[in-house]
Each structure stands twice: as structure tokens, then as C-alpha cells.
Amino acid sequence: MNAAHPILTCAEAKEFEATLFAGNEVAEWAAMQQAGRAVADAILKDFEEICGFPNEGTVLVLAGKGHNAGDAMIAAQRIVERYPLTCVEVVFLLGERTLRPLAQRAWRDLQPTAAKRTAAKMRSYDVVIDGVFGFQFRAPLDESVAKVLHDVNELPVRLRAAVDLPSGLDEADAFRADFTYATGIVKTPLLTLPNAGRLRYLDLGFFQIGGKSVCNLISDKLDRVLTSEVLDPLRGLRASRSDKRTYGHLFIVGGSRGYPGAVLMSVLAALHSGAGLVTAFVPESLVAAFAARAPEAMWVGWPETPEGGLALEGSHLLRARIARATALLIGPGLGREAETMALVKDIVGQSSVPLVIDADALQPDIVAAGTAPRILTPHAGEFARIERAITKEAITIKKDPVTCIHSGTTRYHGFFGGPVLARGGSGDILAGLTGGLLAQAPADLTGAAARAVVWHGMAADHLARTHGQVAVTITQLIDFLPAVLRS
Structure with a gap:
């Protein structure tokens, strides 16, 4: 069924993306832009269930160091484009200096409209976007990161959004999402995580643009996610x-x-x-x-x-x-x-x-x-x-x-x-x-x-x-x- 895309393990997703992009940073940056914007658009759609995003909204981005951090910051920038009076704050849980090149680029683009925050100064927010860890996370959570995620889980927040997977997966202090937005590929942990909230698949066209070598990686997958094209x-x-x-x-x-x-x-x-x-x-x-x-x-x-x-x-x-x-x-x-x-x-x-x-x-x-x-x-x-x-x-x-x-x-x-x-x-x-x-x-x-x-x-x-x-x-x-x- 062409309107159903394969669900991959984290290891399979890593191999798939490595084959798809082959280290091409131009293609990776384009995919990151596409993912971040798709996350923002999906958040704003889902926010309509609770009266819509406010004109002077507040957004907190939890940033790690890799692609998820870039996706989250691009999503915040997209929200600001739609709602210019939005206040964006960013907390770097692993330190700003650890940002990888594409995430650093996303931060430079967001910086004119965002403020860097320390975890101690977090407050209430309309949206929190979790971009700390991606599918390559390995337990256990670092104690300092776990403390921040625990504190965020206790904050008054109207919508909690995780990019790809909730940071910490099912660890005790893992991020508790209202929605998890799977960008490009759905990973198998999402089907069982109790803290993932509602699941959204954001199809970025990965399974259409992949060549034969990529398709061979996914031909026999038994779990698939349905798309609206059905x-x-x-x-x-x-x-x-x-x-x-x-x-x-x-x-x-x-x-x-x-x-x-x-x-x-x-x-x-x-x-x-x-x-x-x-x-x-x-x-x-x-x-x-x-x-x-x-x-x-x-x-x-x-x-x-x-x-x-x-x-x-x-x-x-x-x-x-x-x-x-x-x-x-x-x-x-x-x-x-x-x-x-x-x-x-x-x-x-x-x-x-x-x-x-x-x-x-x-x-x-x-x-x-x-x-x-x-x-x-x-x-x-x-x-x-x-x-x-x-x-x-x-x-x-x-x-x-x-x-x-x-x-x-x-x-x-x-x-x-x-x-x-x-x-x-x-x-x-x-x-x-x-x-x-x-x-x-x-x-x-x-x-x-x-x-x-x-x-x-x-x-x-x-x-x-x-x-x-x-x-x-x-x-x-x-x-x-x-x-x-x-x-």
C-alpha cells in the first residue's frame, strides 16, 4: 500500500538517513528546514483544539546539540513568522557550545527574535518544544538534564510538543509530551511510549526520494503508518x-x-x-x-x-x-x-x-x-x-x-x-x-x-x-x- 510508510527501529532509521543524505549538508539543511516548518505548522493546527495560538504567545525551546535542536529552533522561528509578537526562549541543556553546525545555523537564524534562558528562569508557556535528544539517545539521562526535564514537566504549559521522540524516552524524568511529531520517519519506540502523547507523522517525502539502495532497507517492514493519501x-x-x-x-x-x-x-x-x-x-x-x-x-x-x-x-x-x-x-x-x-x-x-x-x-x-x-x-x-x-x-x-x-x-x-x-x-x-x-x-x-x-x-x-x-x-x-x- 503506497499510502502507508514503514516504521523503522532507531538503528534502521540511522542507516536509512545515512544512505539517503550520504553526508550532504545541503540536503540535510533542506530537510531540517522542512522538518522544523512542518513541526510548527502541525503545532499550530493542533493548538486549534484549545482555541488557537494567541497573538502574543510564549514558546520555550529545549535544545540539545543535534538535528532535533535544529528542528525545534526552526519550528519556533516559523511560529514567530506567523505570529510576530511571540516571545521565544531557548534553554540549551547540553550547552550552546555543543551545538553541531546545522543546529548552530538554526540558532543564528532564530537569535534575533529569541532570548537565551537558563533553566532556573523558566516560567509558564503556551508551547514547549522538546528538541533535546533524537533517536540516538542512550539511557540513562544525565542528572542535570533529568532535573531540567522534570522541572519542565511541572511547569504550566498549554501544549507540550516533542520532536521525533520525547527526550529521555521512558526514563523516570523523560519529557512528557501532549503531541509527538515524527519527522520524516516514525520510529518504533513511539508505538509503546506512555509519555509520547498523541502521535503525528510528518511526511517529508523521504520514502519517495530514496533510490533503490534506500528502498531495499525498508521493503520488508511489517509495521507501517497510514497517510492521508490513502x-x-x-x-x-x-x-x-x-x-x-x-x-x-x-x-x-x-x-x-x-x-x-x-x-x-x-x-x-x-x-x-x-x-x-x-x-x-x-x-x-x-x-x-x-x-x-x-x-x-x-x-x-x-x-x-x-x-x-x-x-x-x-x-x-x-x-x-x-x-x-x-x-x-x-x-x-x-x-x-x-x-x-x-x-x-x-x-x-x-x-x-x-x-x-x-x-x-x-x-x-x-x-x-x-x-x-x-x-x-x-x-x-x-x-x-x-x-x-x-x-x-x-x-x-x-x-x-x-x-x-x-x-x-x-x-x-x-x-x-x-x-x-x-x-x-x-x-x-x-x-x-x-x-x-x-x-x-x-x-x-x-x-x-x-x-x-x-x-x-x-x-x-x-x-x-x-x-x-x-x-x-x-x-x-x-x-x-x-x-x-x-x-
Whole structure:
């Protein structure tokens, strides 16, 4: 998948960059400029989640001696260019005289608009940019550096940004980041560091400009980071000679009187996915209200159990229509009645179309039933429940702060989104998107999963930057799906 870039160990990243730049300081300086500016732009975007960067903001740069220090100082300079009244202070944790040539050059460029500070005079800041250590850090932390990082962690700071990796990695007094901006290459420690905060991958084009010798270093990497380019197939013009059948027909089976909203959210998301047709099979008592809310879908009323779930006797409704479907989503809002679970197992076992299995349908005997290709969408608890039942052919979207798609031996990591998604219904919207995208490309399960994860996460970023993280509802996420494709 071209829209997913390899995640490297620190040693691999060192070898990759050495091969890529071959000691050419002109190319290294250009890359440093690009990295620093990308960090600044990303910080300012993420700052929008907390009302935007102030006109008279304050920035503290923690500088080491190498490229990370240069990246951090260039980022600060970029912020000053955007906000000229910004006050920048720089603390050299290893001493100004230790700066390497390119970092020294970045400091000379920043110096007219910045003040050199001692650690003892640090105060409160809008942003702290950590550029002390890069991926070549070796534990343990020097005692004096650890003291400064500890003090910075205690300061009142609105946004703490780490360049590439948090300085100190997971040492006791390591820098505690709100965001870590991986510049050019994502390094494997980022996937497990508890103090890295939210992860952002800043693609600097390293994997496009590298020659054959560079590509040979990364050809077999099993961990990859997804980029926004995975959505490019959805951004182009559609064929002029097409109709609703061109773009697939998604069937959705779900809902219960106890959990009516989940399946409706999945349907609303599927309707925004670009699928040509969406048919929803839901308890018959819900049809009238749902049809009024989403008339674009076709609603089929299903006989109900006494408790309001889907009854076994309704299976003929699906069997009579299944030949029209190109994908089937099953699970949102089902509940766990024994009769409904038996029905779902039978549907999955007999399915002739690719499946998305979600929510209460994520039970070991259900996910292992039948032979149809499938995408599973568990959160951490559900994953633990079904892990032993997952076959190697299944595609699994494991929902976490960093969502991971398991596809064969390859893992695709999605860095988009954030705490704004920590709401009930977020997974129902992701399931609807996944199902709708799978209906349009039923032979490309990995691609459908990747596009859904990135689209969902990027819409969450847009939502949080527009309305903040707190006073929003999860259905507002759907309103930001179009903006992602047009950005």
C-alpha cells in the first residue's frame, strides 16, 4: 500500500538517513528546514483544539546539540513568522557550545527574535518544544538534564510538543509530551511510549526520494503508518457513466429496542461513505422513526424477540435479498440475547458477501463462523475476547488511541483522531464507514479498512479543531467527513 510508510527501529532509521543524505549538508539543511516548518505548522493546527495560538504567545525551546535542536529552533522561528509578537526562549541543556553546525545555523537564524534562558528562569508557556535528544539517545539521562526535564514537566504549559521522540524516552524524568511529531520517519519506540502523547507523522517525502539502495532497507517492514493519501481514490472525479449500482450496496443488520441509536449512526455514516445503496434490517418497531431520520436508506422491519432484539424468524428477509448486496455489516446495537446471537452466527456462517463484524457480534463463535472474507472492528476489550478465534485471513481494526489494522503479517497504524473520539457511538460510525467503503471495493478489505480508519480519524481532528474536544456530540463527526476529502 503506497499510502502507508514503514516504521523503522532507531538503528534502521540511522542507516536509512545515512544512505539517503550520504553526508550532504545541503540536503540535510533542506530537510531540517522542512522538518522544523512542518513541526510548527502541525503545532499550530493542533493548538486549534484549545482555541488557537494567541497573538502574543510564549514558546520555550529545549535544545540539545543535534538535528532535533535544529528542528525545534526552526519550528519556533516559523511560529514567530506567523505570529510576530511571540516571545521565544531557548534553554540549551547540553550547552550552546555543543551545538553541531546545522543546529548552530538554526540558532543564528532564530537569535534575533529569541532570548537565551537558563533553566532556573523558566516560567509558564503556551508551547514547549522538546528538541533535546533524537533517536540516538542512550539511557540513562544525565542528572542535570533529568532535573531540567522534570522541572519542565511541572511547569504550566498549554501544549507540550516533542520532536521525533520525547527526550529521555521512558526514563523516570523523560519529557512528557501532549503531541509527538515524527519527522520524516516514525520510529518504533513511539508505538509503546506512555509519555509520547498523541502521535503525528510528518511526511517529508523521504520514502519517495530514496533510490533503490534506500528502498531495499525498508521493503520488508511489517509495521507501517497510514497517510492521508490513502483517501486519494475518493478525492478524484467519478466516472461520468455510472449509477447507484456502480458504487455498491451495503446491507446493515443491527439494532434493538435497548440500543436503538447505534445502528442508526452506522447507517448515517454508511450513507456518507459514497456507497450507492444502503439497506438496513432493524427491529420493526424502529423503522418509522429511522426512516424519517434517514430516508436515503431502505429500511426493512425485522420481527422482534419479546425483549426487542432481532428474532430468528426474520432470517428469510435477509436470504431473499442477499444477492443484491456487495457487503454486509452486522453488529451495531444488537444486544446479546441468546436468540439474536444464534441468528447472527447463522448469518455470518452462511454469508456469501464480505462482512464487517462489529460490537455485540464480536463473539468467538461468530467471528470464526463461515468462510466469507471479513473485517473485524474490536476495541481492546472485545479484541481480548475474540483474539484466539481470529483467523489469519481476517482483517482486524483494533480500536485504540493509535488504531491498528492487522492484515496478514502487516500492521497499519493510524495516527489521526484523538480524545474527541472517546465517546459512545464513535465505533458505530467507524463501522458504518468501513461497511460503506467495503461495499464499493469488496475485493479490497485492507484498503477499505485503511480508508475508514484514516477518514474517521481526520474527521475527528477537524471536529476538535472547530468545536474543541468537550462540548460536542459524536454524530457531529459525520458533518466533517466531506471536509476531509476536500482538504
